[in-house]
Amino acid sequence: MIRFDNVTKVYARGARPALNDLTVEIERGEFVFLVGASGSGKSTFLRLTLREEKATSGRVLVAGQDLTALSNWKVPAMRRKIGAVFQDFRLLPNKTVFENVAFALQVIGKPKHHILTTVPETLDMVGLAGKEKRRPHELSGGEQQRVAIARAFVNRPDILLCDEPTGNLDPTTSLGIMRLLDRINRTGTTVVMATHDDEIVDQMRKRVIELQTGELVRDQSRGVYGSSR
Amino acid sequence: MRLQFILSEIGIGLRRNLSMTISVILVTFVSLTFVGAAILTQGQIQKFKGEWYDKVEITVYLCPRDSTVPSCADGEATQEHINQIEQVLESPEVSPEIREVMFESKDDAWVAFERNFSDRWWFTEMSVDDMNASFRIKLTDPEEYQVINEVLTGRAGVEEVRDQREIYEPLFDVLTKATLVASGLAGVMLLAAVLLITTTIRLSALSRRRETGIMRLVGASTLxxxxxxxxxxxxxxTVGALLACVALWGGVHYLVEGWLGQNMDWIPYVTTGDVLMVAPWLIIVAILLAAISSIVTLSRYTKV
Structure with a gap:
């Protein structure tokens, strides 16, 4: 589903590469934790997968498309197959829960009847049924993140990218979010989650890819957060 | 869904930056009014020339009885003088320039003079001998006045060659200069308009970075x-351009058609019809301005 072939990413000329000759493959339907210290290249990995950045060298293949050769005008269509969730939720404060999720479908031109059926369905799935009319500031952090996940998942993407989705949440709430992501993964969606949360990684026992200064140092199925443990 | 969504986004954007929107409207309004005024002034010149160049002629005044001009030293122009001048006008060098020649004798001039001025107090002082006989000449190209002037001025029996257009030249001059001033101001204002539209779009894009960021993320197309x-x-x-059209229409309707037209009705003026001809162009210019500004700005602030 996602394949990096000898990918190197250098942001500024002469700087240390953010990713250095990385080769890794993630299969369809997998749940993968991306771990490593700050600056290890986790975010760069996600940005390259979303094609917010272009690789300096090497090939990035996502859902069968070579992103390094993809022309700009095809990027939006490609992004519709990917959902993304962030630590800071990125909700629109002046829109209701329903509108926030519907926004993702409106802007890619989905018809109204489709939105009216899919959005409540997705909100129900993430456990926000009955809170459609609330605004983000009226919700708890965990609920806000559920809205963000609903928005990312409402178009049924093949891949869900999560950049520290539990970074702002307490452990109990985080656990709820992880259950939700696990459920989404079971629908066949590939989930890639960058995280610092060792408890969660240790508990979930999924594949763990560890990066260090842009290089792959560990790729372990059913792994834990720290290699030393 | 899509159209409705885009329209509501536009509404939000325009309201959020209301003061900027108003200033864009005002600047395009003023700049396009100048552009329109420049075009209409040129139109006025063209109209005026078209009408008057046909009527206005070169007049070759022949010597009257007591002229002090050197070429009239022999006294009043004789039939011989008149024949010589006619020969010149019919010569192969000069005749191609001439469309029509009309001779006005002293008596003809007196008849016209009497008709126009017989009620003036000084009329009794005048007699038929105070009149000039003259040739009225129409040229094929009114700009070629100089040719006739050169061959006839100073010739025996000719008192003066006068290009009637000279009377109107200062007027054309003023109008042409007005056009230049209006064009210059229009240029400066158009530049200001482009910069202001650029800033407005940039502000609008920045204030909606969150929305556009999410739109990019979920795969909305760049367009x-x-x-x-x-x-x-x-x-x-476009609203600015429409205001400019209204202003020009009002100006032409009340000032030119209403006031000038009443007071000096011997000149053909630009009409509100001409304003309607100019209007679509002003709107096109406005849309072009906005398009240029958008392309410059958006490629930088909302890239993929």
């Missing part, structure tokens, strides 16, 4: 993301 901003600029500029 879909940029369209509301482009249309915002275009709508504001």
């Amino acid at each position: 879909f993301i940029q369209l509301p901003f482009m249309l915002e600029g275009a709508i504001a500029a």
Whole structure:
């Protein structure tokens, strides 16, 4: 589903590469934790997968498309197959829960009847049924993140990218979010989650890819957060 | 769904930056009014020339009885003088320039003079001998006045060669200079308009970075993301252009047709019809301005 072939990413000329000759493959339907210290290249990995950045060298293949050769005008269509969730939720404060999720479908031109059926369905799935009319500031952090996940998942993407989705949440709430992501993964969606949360990684026992200064140092199925443990 | 969504986005953008929107409208309004005024002034010149160059002629005044001009030293122009002048006018060098020649004798001139001025107190002082006989000449190209002037001025029996157009030249001069001033101001104002539209679009794009960021993320097409901003600029500029058209129409209707037309009705003036001819161009210019500004700005602030 996602394949990096000898990918190197250098942001500024002469700087240390953010990713250095990385080769890794993630299969369809997998749940993968991306771990490593700050600056290890986790975010760069996600940005390259979303094609917010272009690789300096090497090939990035996502859902069968070579992103390094993809022309700009095809990027939006490609992004519709990917959902993304962030630590800071990125909700629109002046829109209701329903509108926030519907926004993702409106802007890619989905018809109204489709939105009216899919959005409540997705909100129900993430456990926000009955809170459609609330605004983000009226919700708890965990609920806000559920809205963000609903928005990312409402178009049924093949891949869900999560950049520290539990970074702002307490452990109990985080656990709820992880259950939700696990459920989404079971629908066949590939989930890639960058995280610092060792408890969660240790508990979930999924594949763990560890990066260090842009290089792959560990790729372990059913792994834990720290290699030393 | 899509159209409704884009329209609501535009509405939000225009309201959020209301003061900027108004300033864009005002600047395009003023700049396009100058552009329109420049075009209409040129139109006025053309109209005026078209009408008057046909009527206005060169007049070759022949010597009257007591002229002090050197070429009239022999006294009043004789039939011989008149024949010589006619020969010159019919010569192969000169005749191609001439469309029509009309001779006005002293008596003819007196008849016209009597008709126009017999009620003036000084009329009794005048007699038929105070009149000039003259040739009235129409040229094929009115600009070729100089040719006739050269061959006839100073010739025996000719008192003066006068290009009637000279009377109107200062007027054309003023109008041409007015056109230049209006064009210059229009240029400066158009530049200001482009910069202001650019700033407005940029502010609008920055204040909606969150929305556009999410739109990019969920795969909205670039056009879909940029369209509301482009249309915002275009709508504001078009409103400005419409105001400019209204102002020009009002100016022509009340000042030119109403006031000048009443007071000096011997000149053909630009009409509100001409304003309607100019109007679509002003609107096109406004939309072009907005388009240029959008393309420059948006490629930087809402890239994929």
